[in-house]
Amino acid sequence: xxxxxxxxxxxxxxxxxxxxxxxxxxPMHPGASTSGPRETAxxxxxxxxxxxxxxxxxxxxxSNIRPADARILDRDVKWLKANSDVKVAIDGGADQRGSMTxxxxxxxxxxRAVRDYLVARGIAADRIVEVGYGEKVPACRGVGGACWxxxxxxxxxxxxxxxxxP
Numbered sequence: 001x002x003x004x005x006x007x008x009x010x011x012x013x014x015x016x017x018x019x020x021x022x023x024x025x026x027p028m029h030p031g032a033s034t035s036g037p038r039e040t041a042x043x044x045x046x047x048x049x050x051x052x053x054x055x056x057x058x059x060x061x062x063s064n065i066r067p068a069d070a071r072i073l074d075r076d077v078k079w080l081k082a083n084s085d086v087k088v089a090i091d092g093g094a095d096q097r098g099s100m101t102x103x104x105x106x107x108x109x110x111x112r113a114v115r116d117y118l119v120a121r122g123i124a125a126d127r128i129v130e131v132g133y134g135e136k137v138p139a140c141r142g143v144g145g146a147c148w149x150x151x152x153x154x155x156x157x158x159x160x161x162x163x164x165x166p
Contacts (some may be wrong), residue, residue: 074121080123093110108132
């Protein structure tokens with residue numbers, strides 16, 4: 001066997017061994033989602049997603065609010081003003097490109113950008129909890145642009161008054 005073929009064979013064997021390991025997630029077609037029940041950080045205990053508050057998405061390596069997403073947030077602001085007795089959590093996310101440390105900070109900046117947007121439009125800052133998950137809680141586990149876009153996000157969770165601690 002020539003060295004080039006040996007190297008190729010070793011690479012294939014290594015990839016197959018890695019793919020068979022328990023922590024490996026097979027790539028999915030772009031746009032496919034494997035989202036199951038959401039994990040929540042301990043500081044978000046009692047917060048739940050609700051369908052009428054829409055999350056927003058971000059461009060690669062950015063944390064600024066895009067114009068189309070600003071319109072989504074404006075609708076969310078109206079709902080939050082009409083429901084002033086609820087607290088809201090904003091959880092930021094990032095796709096898996098970049099280091100874990102960088103993605104953690106980026107997701108925190110995304111959550112902060114949404115919080116700042118809400119506060120600038122009259123939502124009390126003490127009603128808002130923000131957390132960044134980095135790449136730890138993906139909305140989509142596949143690879144490719146469509147899936148990565150789903151992970152570059154800030155989602156909303158709410159805590160109703162009956163679930164708030166005194």
